[in-house]
Amino acid sequence: MAGIGFELRKYLNDDSFTGTLKAYGFAGLISAGPWVLSIVGVMLIGIVALTQPVVGEADGSGVRQFTTSVTWLMGASLVLTGLLQLVFTRFVADRLYEMQDTIVNANLFGAMALTTAVSAAIGLILALTLFSQSFAYEFLMLANFVTLGNIWIVVIFVAGLKRFKLILYAFALGYGATIVLSILLLPFGLSGLLAGLLIGHALLLFLMVGVVLPEYPVTLTVRFDFLQRRLIFPSLIAIGFFYNLGIWIDKILFWLNPGTSEAMIGPLRTSLIYDLPIFLAYLSIIPGMAVFLLRIETDFAEAYDGFFEAVRGNATLQEIELLGNHMVSAVREGLFQIVRVQGATILILYLLGPTIIGWLGISEQYVHLYYINLVGVGAQVLMLAVLNVLFYLDKLRDALLLTSTMLLSNASLTWLTLQLGPQYYGYGFGLSMTLTAFLGIILLSREMDNIEFKTFMRSRPAQEVAA
Known part of the structure; x- marks a missing residue:
């Protein structure tokens, strides 16, 4: 907490309204900034897309298909990676306590490889069974799902390093690029919006990996020590999964209830009366x-x-x-x-x-x-x-x-x-x-x-x- 805590206390020790305002404003941006940036970024893309005849049909269905797809991607990737987020973070914390920092990056690559394989397999099964959209849509949804899953693994890893300011900057750059690229790719319709989102998410992922790697001895090997039974805390697996699913379960129930939702694209549904509030x-x-x-x-x-x-x-x-x-x-x-x-x-x-x-x-x-x-x-x-x-x-x-x-x-x-x-x-x-x-x-x-x-x-x- 050295950097963040020192900077926040510097503002608070100013003992003035301006100093207090700076401290709380800075803390708010660091802690909630990534969430706000992701919401605002997707909303801005939707607002701009509504003005374009290619995507913004008279009823706005193209934009709503995009926002619905992104919302499902966010929720599904968070719930899935909730199984690994906390248990992997605890594994890293324990290894650092034991002075085994040489295996941290190798196990991070292992966690990302596992996340990629599992999320890709699940996404592929869903694409072959529940979806019947164009190849471009299904491929971009799958790629975004895999990328987001890796982002949630790395972002909690970076948060564990207390590099909150870098997380904020990475999200700002990633979603800034997403907005620009989505606007440039608007002529390609829904696929263009999802492609812009994918590139922005990929940039965000690479930026955060770039933050993590220099913190520990760099190695190009891939290890799966975090999967050893004696090093796993089953309660952390359940806590991570229950927490993420618990946050999303009310939205999911509203989406799946025919009386409070409507079909938007493929099996994905949205609830106009619940989502925005x-x-x-x-x-x-x-x-x-x-x-x-x-x-x-x-x-x-x-x-x-x-x-x-x-x-x-x-x-x-x-x-x-x-x-x-x-x-x-x-x-x-x-x-x-x-x-x-x-x-x-x-x-x-x-x-x-x-x-x-x-x-x-x-x-x-x-x-x-x-x-x-x-x-x-x-x-x-x-x-x-x-x-x-x-x-x-x-x-x-x-x-x-x-x-x-x-x-x-x-x-x-x-x-x-x-x-x-x-x-x-x-x-x-x-x-x-x-x-x-x-x-x-x-x-x-x-x-x-x-x-x-x-x-x-x-x-x-x-x-x-x-x-």
């Missing part, structure tokens, strides 16, 4: 994610390091208790700050809701979807902060309980609201995220109580010691 609500995460980076990934991380350095060293019990109390205070203050800032953001966007919905041309009948989704997204940010602290404390069982609760509650409650009717749409997601956030706070509070005693009394196999 939920993605607009997700743009509200920027303030909450800024606080998350400032208070959890900076203040808490520093307090955590101080506490466990004291435990491993020769500090007195009084010093350890003092540092433990400081760590607990950092967690509480971080969570309270997230609630305050995200709550204020929700209130402002709630008041602006009718204006925003009207400007976008969405029926006021569904403005409640936007409101409920705002609350759900705010709760999701809080839950993410809690989950992050649980990872720091190596409480994988609690993290598994949290993510499985999110998946099951979001799936069941969303399905229930679909049965109850339009006036209940969105409540499944909102209630699920709120329930999960409260559960996370309970689990975290239980762990933080008497943290010094629990730290000394824990007994785990050597291979499960957190790196």
